Amino acid sequence: MKTYYLPAYAIADLIKSRQISAVEVLEETLERVRSVDGRAGQVDVSNAQSKEDLNSVHAFTQLADEHARGQAEKIDQMVKAGENPGPLAGVPYTAKDIFTVKGIPATAGSKILSNYIAPYTATVIERMAEAGAMMIGKVNLDEFTYGSSSESSALKPVPRNPWDTSRVTGGSSGGSAAAVAAGEGAISLGTDTGGSIRQPAAFCGTVGLKPTYGRVSRYGLIAFGSSLDCPGPLTRNVMDAALVLQAIAGEDPRDNTAAVVPVPDYLAELEKDIHGLRIGLSEEFFRVTYFDAKTGELKENPIDNEIKDAILSVAGYLAQLGADIVVDVPLPHTKYGIPTYFVISRVEASSNLLRYDGVKYGYRTDQPFADLRELYRKTRGAAFGVEPKLRMLMGIYLSAAQFDKGYYQRALKARALIRSDFETIFDPKGKYRLDALLTPTTPSTAFPIGGVYGDSVLMQYSDQLTVTTNHAGIPGLTVPVGFDKEGLPIGAQFLGPDYSEGLLLRLGRAFEKVTENEDWRDRRPPLLPAND
Amino acid sequence: MTDKISSDVFKRLVDLASLELPEGEGEYLRKELNNQMVSIEVLESIPIDAETGTAAHGVPYTEMNSPVPREDVSRQDPHREDILKQAPELEDGYIVVPDISHEELY
CATH class of the missing domain: 3.90.1300.10 (Amidase signature (AS) domain)
Known part of the structure; x- marks a missing residue:
């Protein structure tokens, strides 16, 4: 080998x-x-x-x-x-x-x-x-x-x-x-x-x-x-x-x-037993919102059945190992994850991007310029791609006093509500008392190159099952759990309270061990010789 | 549906962002920004009130998990030469800044 x-x-x-x-x-x-x-x-x-x-x-x-x-x-x-x-x-x-x-x-x-x-x-x-x-x-x-x-x-x-x-x-x-x-x-x-x-x-x-x-x-x-x-x-x-x-x-x-x-x-922590751990499943993570560019509307669909079945299968294995699976865990603010992210991440990105100016370091335009402002415009216009430009423009729009309609403050409040959803389900004295939440990592498997790129809204919505974790600050672990019918990998995600990485790794390891002899574990990308 | 970001607002944003856009890029960017606003407007429907707090970070920083602030002392950066080498234009160890235009502030 x-x-x-x-x-x-x-x-x-x-x-x-x-x-x-x-x-x-x-x-x-x-x-x-x-x-x-x-x-x-x-x-x-x-x-x-x-x-x-x-x-x-x-x-x-x-x-x-x-x-x-x-x-x-x-x-x-x-x-x-x-x-x-x-x-x-x-x-x-x-x-x-x-x-x-x-x-x-x-x-x-x-x-x-x-x-x-x-x-x-x-x-x-x-x-x-x-x-x-x-x-x-x-x-x-x-x-x-x-x-x-x-x-x-x-x-x-x-x-x-x-x-x-x-x-x-x-x-x-x-x-x-x-x-x-x-x-x-x-x-x-x-x-x-x-x-x-x-x-x-x-x-x-x-x-x-x-x-x-x-x-x-x-x-x-x-x-x-x-x-x-x-x-x-x-x-x-x-x-x-x-x-x-x-x-x-x-x-x-x-x-x-x-x-x-x-x-x-x-x-x-890794090899400890998972017996008695309370693992939640939430319906909010089994449906997806997507942007329909033709109608300009946001629509909602159930998640792909292959992915859902793969996650339920992981839950089955964890139950076999003695974990308690808790269903119908409510996370009502999950659907606001992407809209909130559009605001917070753009405002922060636009602030972070202002430092690139062609004066201190990095690329400088090779076109003639009359003064500093023109240098900025020519350098930044030529050297930033469309994504940084979109993020700067949106960040400025959402935070500039003359355009602001309270988007940023509202997004920070939404973030607090998303955090509160997780605090509720992980509260050791609460109704759910979860140790971790089990979800799909993505709404789909890998999409074709060129299939989504250019549609900035649809692309952003591919993060809808991961983004609330970032708003809440909590840890998340994805592990491979199998393949879809096209041979593309499927990931399952474990989320837990602040600093619970050890427990998430333990769950990932438990799943790895219980499935170590399954055929799909032997698959290698076609780039890799079969006997390596 | 009316665009949230009109051509005039977009022009102003491009100026604030100090961008000279290549031919044809502006319309694409404005369309995408307006599409993103469809998603952002969803936030209007969140039931929040004056009592709802804001979260600048997900994980709260308390006295228990916050580092003690560093002492406020100046010191020579050990990477001075490496940093200066990155500047497109230098003169006597100083970064040259092109002329700053005088224009009406908004």
């Missing part, structure tokens, strides 16, 4: 027991990237066109092979010297190109940062290095994380789903999910503002964990919605997600929203 498809914990064990070196693991992984990834994303080039392009993953925006080689050699020296190289020793991973790593470009998938070399390193990247992991490169995403398919990146070709390269990876951490699914690194670090870890993880058949807001430092993360952004891992199994969270969680003097809350031993 090649190491590129092994779990992170197994790779670290092989390296620590000197059965393989970190340099060997790295070279195997880089070879894997070369064989399946195709052209790395770049600005001012065409999207996928050739047969080779259309059959490649295109997860990467750049390889950091020299950077990783330095880390691998250090790990091998530590092993040789009998020192402990860390729990993720020699594990190859990728980082969404929204994290800064000193000396390495950080593009955010945008032309406006296409020439930006980060002068400092994100806290999570530093912590992964301390745990022994090797960062092999940066991976593509929706521009500034604005999207749910990774198609809005200015760096082309955009990522393609390893299970079916005519389908989207989801987004915005689409490069992360695709890389992990295709064996290009055992782990990827992503970010989740409205579902951007969990939705692509579900579409690509990986595990994805959005931690509680403040559980993981945002220092060194290029900001989208500052009250919503959460860095977290995408992995191929639950234990790896636990290992990564263990490495990156905790307070950080450089981020005053990183909460001062002790970090539990997530690995110790």
